[in-house]
Amino acid sequence: MLRSGRVDFAGVVKRVNLSYVPDAVVGNFVLVHVGFAISTVDEDEARQVFSYLEEMGELAELEEGEPS
Amino acid sequence: MKFIDEYRDPEAAAGFARALRRITTRPWTLMEVCGGQTHAIVKFGVDELLPPEVELVHGPGCPVCVTPLELIEKAIEIASLPGVIFCSFGDMLRVPGRTVDLLTVKARGGDVRIVYSPLDAVAIAREHPEREVVFFAVGFETTAPANAMAVFQAAQLGLKNFSLLVSHVLVPPAMSAILSSPDSRVQGFLAAGHVCSVMGFTEYEPLAARYRVPIVVTGFEPLDILHGVYLCVKQLEEGRAEVENQYTRAVRRDGNVPAQLLMREVFQVVPRKWRGVGEIAESGLGLAAPYAAFDAELRFGVAGHTADEPTECCSGQIMQGLMKPHECPAFGRRCTPEHPLGATMVSSEGACAAYYRYRRFKLPKDEGKVVANGN
Numbered sequence: 001m002l003r004s005g006r007v008d009f010a011g012v013v014k015r016v017n018l019s020y021v022p023d024a025v026v027g028n029f030v031l032v033h034v035g036f037a038i039s040t041v042d043e044d045e046a047r048q049v050f051s052y053l054e055e056m057g058e059l060a061e062l063e064e065g066e067p068s
Numbered sequence: 069m070k071f072i073d074e075y076r077d078p079e080a081a082a083g084f085a086r087a088l089r090r091i092t093t094r095p096w097t098l099m100e101v102c103g104g105q106t107h108a109i110v111k112f113g114v115d116e117l118l119p120p121e122v123e124l125v126h127g128p129g130c131p132v133c134v135t136p137l138e139l140i141e142k143a144i145e146i147a148s149l150p151g152v153i154f155c156s157f158g159d160m161l162r163v164p165g166r167t168v169d170l171l172t173v174k175a176r177g178g179d180v181r182i183v184y185s186p187l188d189a190v191a192i193a194r195e196h197p198e199r200e201v202v203f204f205a206v207g208f209e210t211t212a213p214a215n216a217m218a219v220f221q222a223a224q225l226g227l228k229n230f231s232l233l234v235s236h237v238l239v240p241p242a243m244s245a246i247l248s249s250p251d252s253r254v255q256g257f258l259a260a261g262h263v264c265s266v267m268g269f270t271e272y273e274p275l276a277a278r279y280r281v282p283i284v285v286t287g288f289e290p291l292d293i294l295h296g297v298y299l300c301v302k303q304l305e306e307g308r309a310e311v312e313n314q315y316t317r318a319v320r321r322d323g324n325v326p327a328q329l330l331m332r333e334v335f336q337v338v339p340r341k342w343r344g345v346g347e348i349a350e351s352g353l354g355l356a357a358p359y360a361a362f363d364a365e366l367r368f369g370v371a372g373h374t375a376d377e378p379t380e381c382c383s384g385q386i387m388q389g390l391m392k393p394h395e396c397p398a399f400g401r402r403c404t405p406e407h408p409l410g411a412t413m414v415s416s417e418g419a420c421a422a423y424y425r426y427r428r429f430k431l432p433k434d435e436g437k438v439v440a441n442g443n
Contacts, residue, residue: 002221010069017187020213020327029071031265031318034157034207035185036214038324039265041071045316049295050080058083 007032071317075289076112084294085117088301095121096304097253098297099246099389101239102260103130103417104288110422112290114297122301125253125389128242128342129260131207131235132159132415133383136341138375139235140165143204146233146368147173147180153196155189156204158182163411166375186218193222193230202364205232210262212236212353213327216334219355219362231364236353237340239263240271245348246388247279254389256300258286258293261315266331268323272311280309287315334359343411344377344384381410386419393423400424 007016007030014035018024021037030037053059100106106126109115115124128134144165147154154170161170161180174180179199183189186203193201205215215232222230239260246252259272264285272283282303286296296314303310313319333356340352355363365371377384380398385391393399393412403409405421412418 017185017214017217019217020324022326031262033210033262034214035187036217038210038213038262038327039318039320042317046071048316049075049291049314052295053080053083053087056083056087058087059080 005037007037072289075287075291077291080291081114081117081294084291084298088122088294088298089119091298091305092119092121092301093305095123096255096301097123097125097389098256098258098300099125099127099254100258100286100293100296101127101129101243102263102288103127103133103415103419103422104262105129105258105260105286105293106419107417107422108288108290109293110426114290114293117294118297122297124297126386126392126419127257127389128246128345128387129208129239129263130387130412130415130417130419131211131237132157132163133387133411133418134237134242134342134345135160135163135206135235135411136343136375137165137377138341138373139233140169141375142365142370142373143170143233144168144173145370145373146202146364147178148176149200149368151199153179153181153192153199153201154204155181155183155186155192155201157206159415159417160204160206162408162414164408164414186215187221190218190221190225190227190230193227194225197229199229200367201230202368203230203232204235206235208237208239208260208263209267209331210260210265212331212335213266213324216330219334219359220330222362223359231362231367232355233364234335234354235340236335237342238337238351238353239267240275241348241351242342242345243272243275243283244279245345245351247275247281249388251390252388254281256282256304257284258296258300259283259311261285261287261292261319264313264315264319264323266324266327268321269311269313269319270321276309276311282309283311285311285313285315285319287318342387344381344387381412383410383412383420386412393420394427396420 029041031039189203335353336356338354382396412420
């Protein structure tokens with residue numbers, strides 16, 4: 001229950017408790033709250049907002065690949 | 069920063085705004101539940117991108133704001149005791165009690181410490197076996213797993229000098245209370261994404277069905293909020309009332325199961341008083357019987373204490389979506405972040421603090437002057 005890891009917050013590195021994200025591995029993005037990772041960010045799902053815009057035909061003005 | 073900057077893209081935001089205008093035919097009132105969302109909306113001006121028919125009202129999802137006065141008073145009483153190290157998240161220190169706040173207790177010599185995580189408080193307890201270390205455990209379901217782990221670790225370590233002053237609250241009972249009110253104007257919810265990353269969203273399905281309201285689990289960046297509003301308005305326009313997940317990159321249907329398991333081990337559901345709202349049945353968490361030894365209220369004999377809420381603060385109406393912060397006669401005059409009447413003006417998630425920080429110069433001229441003088 002004491003699994004922890006170093007998390008980089010855009011340059012600030014903090015030790016974060018990883019007990020609640022047992023599948024998280026080095027290189028994953030995690031959502032951190034009060035020193036605990038509570039969720040792993042799903043990189044495929046992260047594009048969903050932009051796919052939705054695309055489907056509605058509202059992403060035309062955005063450059064290709066910008067959301068990544 | 070990845071997963072943040074791209075969700076603030078102005079062109080994409082304009083795309084959602086256009087799409088929303090196309091589908092909106094009638095007035096709709098939505099409530100964003102979480103104070104973090106309120107701040108993003110006001111900071112980025114998300115509400116100003118919406119069609120005039122769509123109004124956002126601000127919900128009760130600010131843990132500091134809903135902590136009842138009597139718990140602040142209990143905190144002040146315990147923190148003032150000799151030998152106690154009182155640990156808290158920073159926001160709680162400036163919430164006004166009846167006469168003083170926790171910062172005043174610290175100024176008078178009380179050992180009040182701001183911590184980043186409840187585990188910091190456990191570490192302090194290990195370093196100071198001769199002192200009583202109390203952690204002020206406020207928060208919603210997002211924070212509960214961290215606080216549960218602190219208690220669990222303290223129990224594993226056999227720490228006898230660590231306890232929790234618990235003021236945990238739960239989101240669904242508060243949403244239910246808001247919808248049950250005859251004054252409620254809320255027709256759809258943006259549910260709090262981070263709460264759902266822990267709890268999942270199945271517990272919202274009975275609410276959506278019973279009250280016929282769409283509930284969209286929504287993230288915290290401007291594009292998340294616009295997308296959440298779009299999905300919610302789309303449901304309303306089509307006459308649907310379902311639970312939908314906008315924040316799929318961080319929220320899974322069943323939530324974080326290991327976190328829920330430890331929460332259920334350490335805590336139990338209890339009735340809880342909400343500041344400005346009153347008691348709501350089964351709306352909070354307290355320590356479960358096997359962990360009662362870690363209950364600071366029992367340890368310091370403050371369990372039965374009560375305190376009446378001050379009458380001038382309108383935060384109760386604001387957190388139920390019945391009023392906007394700037395409609396309060398005290399806003400920006402007798403109530404500012406430097407001299408708050410209530411917690412909604414203190415917390416980084418409080419609606420009044422958001423309006424004060426990002427909107428005060430848009431107030432009518434005479435009010436702006438008063439604020440400027442106050443600075």
